[in-house]
Amino acid sequence: MNIRTEKPEDVATVRNVNIVAFGRENEANLVDRLRGIASTFSWVAVQSDQVVGHIFFSPVVIAGKCSSTLSILGLAPVAVLPNYQRQGIGSLLIREGLQECARSHFQAVVVLGSPDFYSRFGFGTASSKMLRCEYDVPDEAFMVLELERGALQDCSGMVKYRSEFSLCE
Numbered sequence: 389m390n391i392r393t394e395k396p397e398d399v400a401t402v403r404n405v406n407i408v409a410f411g412r413e414n415e416a417n418l419v420d421r422l423r424g425i426a427s428t429f430s431w432v433a434v435q436s437d438q439v440v441g442h443i444f445f446s447p448v449v450i451a452g453k454c455s456s457t458l459s460i461l462g463l464a465p466v467a468v469l470p471n472y473q474r475q476g477i478g479s480l481l482i483r484e485g486l487q488e489c490a491r492s493h494f495q496a497v498v499v500l501g502s503p504d505f506y507s508r509f510g511f512g513t514a515s516s517k518m519l520r521c522e523y524d525v526p527d528e529a530f531m532v533l534e535l536e537r538g539a540l541q542d543c544s545g546m547v548k549y550r551s552e553f554s555l556c557e
């Protein structure tokens with residue numbers, strides 16, 4: 389299993405991975421809209437020369453109180469082809485993705501999803517860091533991970549995803 393940056397020739401396969409994993413086109417369309425925007429990151433999991441998983445990060449901003457130099461990313465989406473799920477590929481994509489984000493000097497990552505799953509990677513409820521989601525979601529489903537300890541110490545407010553997300557439904 390190899391995790392690498394998405395290449396131009398992966399675009400169609402990545403689209404397919406998202407459609408098959410989510411059973412709809414929304415996430416694939418979102419990735420297609422976000423691709424190429426500054427501070428977006430797209431990685432794929434490759435097994436036997438086949439792309440079987442994908443993860444994407446895009447920039448978010450905090451509307452509220454926060455240092456203007458703080459760089460935060462949103463993790464979304466992450467997808468693994470059904471036949472390859474529950475083999476650790478999703479976890480590998482998330483762990484390696486987060487490491488790369490930290491290496492690129494991003495200070496925190498937010499995610500909307502299952503607390504049981506994302507707490508494995510160190511994510512905790514965003515509200516405990518005084519951050520809330522712009523979408524109407526259960527409090528525990530919106531999570532944040534500091535990549536740089538204390539980065540969110542003086543922050544509070546609403547986390548806003550790129551406008552491309554509002555076209556997601």
Ligand SMILES: CC(C)(COP(=O)(O)OP(=O)(O)OC[C@H]1O[C@@H](n2cnc3c(N)ncnc32)[C@H](O)[C@@H]1OP(=O)(O)O)[C@@H](O)C(=O)NCCC(=O)NCCS
Pocket residue numbers: 409410464465466467468469472473474475476477478479480501502504505
């Ligand atoms: C979520 C997803 C990427 C995980 O990939 P994966 O390769 O199966 O993940 P791993 O093998 O590393 O980990 C599997 C573990 O995560 C858990 N898990 C996966 N998705 C979960 C979810 N939505 N809620 C809770 N737990 C989840 C599984 O129960 C499993 O736990 P176990 O090992 O204790 O049985 C994959 O299931 C997927 O593509 N799902 C459809 C798309 C999706 O919902 N993406 C996440 C939202 S952005």
